[in-house]
Amino acid sequence: MSNFNISKKVVATIVLLSFFSCFLQSKLEHDAIEFSIPSMVFEKENFATNKRIELGKKLFFDPIFSIDSSMSCASCHIPEFAFSDTQKFSPGVFGREGVRNTPSLMNVGFHPYYLREGSVPTIEMQALIPIQEKNEFAHNIVEISKKIQKIESYVDLSEQAYNRKPDHYVITRALGVFQRTLISNSSKFDLYLKEKVKFTKQEKKGMRLFFGKAACNNCHSGFNFTNYKLTNNGLYEDYKDEGRMRATKDSNDLSVFKTPSLKNIAITGPYMHDGSFDDLEQVIIHYNSGGKNHLNKDKLIKPLGLNKAEMQSLISFLNTLTDIKLNKNLERQ
Numbered sequence: 001m002s003n004f005n006i007s008k009k010v011v012a013t014i015v016l017l018s019f020f021s022c023f024l025q026s027k028l029e030h031d032a033i034e035f036s037i038p039s040m041v042f043e044k045e046n047f048a049t050n051k052r053i054e055l056g057k058k059l060f061f062d063p064i065f066s067i068d069s070s071m072s073c074a075s076c077h078i079p080e081f082a083f084s085d086t087q088k089f090s091p092g093v094f095g096r097e098g099v100r101n102t103p104s105l106m107n108v109g110f111h112p113y114y115l116r117e118g119s120v121p122t123i124e125m126q127a128l129i130p131i132q133e134k135n136e137f138a139h140n141i142v143e144i145s146k147k148i149q150k151i152e153s154y155v156d157l158s159e160q161a162y163n164r165k166p167d168h169y170v171i172t173r174a175l176g177v178f179q180r181t182l183i184s185n186s187s188k189f190d191l192y193l194k195e196k197v198k199f200t201k202q203e204k205k206g207m208r209l210f211f212g213k214a215a216c217n218n219c220h221s222g223f224n225f226t227n228y229k230l231t232n233n234g235l236y237e238d239y240k241d242e243g244r245m246r247a248t249k250d251s252n253d254l255s256v257f258k259t260p261s262l263k264n265i266a267i268t269g270p271y272m273h274d275g276s277f278d279d280l281e282q283v284i285i286h287y288n289s290g291g292k293n294h295l296n297k298d299k300l301i302k303p304l305g306l307n308k309a310e311m312q313s314l315i316s317f318l319n320t321l322t323d324i325k326l327n328k329n330l331e332r333q
């Protein structure tokens with residue numbers, strides 16, 4: 001009798017387990033579609049050509065942009081760290097401290113709007129911001145264009161790429177084209193979806209939590225692990241940074257930020273708009289607590305009830321999002 005009971009239990013468990021694994025399998029198959037690489041929107045007239053990419057890359061790494069010729073875009077967007085910085089705030093010219101943490105530029109061409117508050121509509125327009133910001137390059141595009149037009153190699157390349165001299169139009173367009181080539185789709189997770197690698201037990205457990213109990217994919221979803229939602233994830237009751245309200249002056253936007261991508265997250269710390277978390281453990285502890293009571297805190301941010309082992313598994317999963325091919329063909333100029 002008791003034997004029969006045990007075997008009934010075993011059968012029931014097996015049935016239950018296979019049901020869940022089928023469920024997860026089909027969920028992931030569904031997600032594989034969701035995770036396929038989306039098409040990239042190019043600004044009209046600014047399609048990519050090899051010459052345009054070459055010019056944009058040369059500009060990106062050129063310290064000619066800063067008023068004292070000391071720093072380039074790559075001084076803050078460092079290729080080795082998925083084009084982010086390892087410091088809380090990247091210093092600009094003359095060591096002037098910045099006010100926000102430098103975001104990664106991997107997959108940046110897919111963003112529907114730019115800056116942490118999403119206030120700039122195109123990647124071309126975005127380039128003008130660091131140029132004139134006093135704690136970044138503290139320069140201006142007209143002066144930079146004049147300097148660049150004195151360099152023969154730039155003039156030649158610009159003629160070949162855009163059929164005109166390197167003026168503000170060419171500079172912002174070429175930088176945009178280059179940044180759109182920064183595509184990250186070779187993480188362990190991407191390969192797992194293509195069934196080219198296997199996950200460890202812990203990574204699988206973390207993946208289930210991410211898409212299940214912890215529901216991180218409510219905001220960090222799809223190919224780039226973000227739906228670009230502008231929201232507040234409850235870091236403080238009282239933020240120093242006004243977030244999106246800086247641009248809209250609408251109190252519903254107070255301390256609202258664009259949901260960042262989690263691709264390459266293991267190497268893009270410190271985290272959040274102000275670089276206030278040094279590591280992923282601190283990030284997970286924050287989400288597990290349900291966050292602070294900010295008036296604009298998203299309803300989806302609430303206590304998760306994860307135990308220590310679950311938190312570790314979630315981190316193992318996040319570590320699978322690092323691109324293994326990163327920088328293979330992006331050596332510094």
Ligand code: HEC
Pocket residue numbers: 060065071072073074075076077090091092093098099100101102103104105108111113114115116117123126127130131135136137175179
């Ligand atoms: C002094 C450091 C610094 C320099 C130099 C710098 N950036 Fe940035 N970059 C930042 C910071 C900080 C942000 C976030 C700003 C914000 O949200 O207000 C940012 C944001 C961006 C974004 C928007 C990313 C997103 O997720 O919306 C792009 C694109 C970008 N920078 C490209 C460039 C380019 C191109 C250059 C060179 C022309 C450059 N940056 C120079 C620090 C820097």
Ligand code: HEC
Pocket residue numbers: 214215216217218219220229230231232233235257258259260261262265268270271272273274283284287288298300301314
């Ligand atoms: C309601 C939407 C939402 C949910 C749900 C959510 N996040 Fe976020 N996440 C955000 C926003 C918004 C930010 C940026 C906040 C800031 O910069 O102040 C962010 C930032 C992060 C960052 C820092 C990224 C960086 O580059 O600095 C990590 C890591 C992160 N989230 C992981 C997670 C994990 C893991 C979960 C699930 C436990 C999760 N998030 C759930 C919206 C969300």
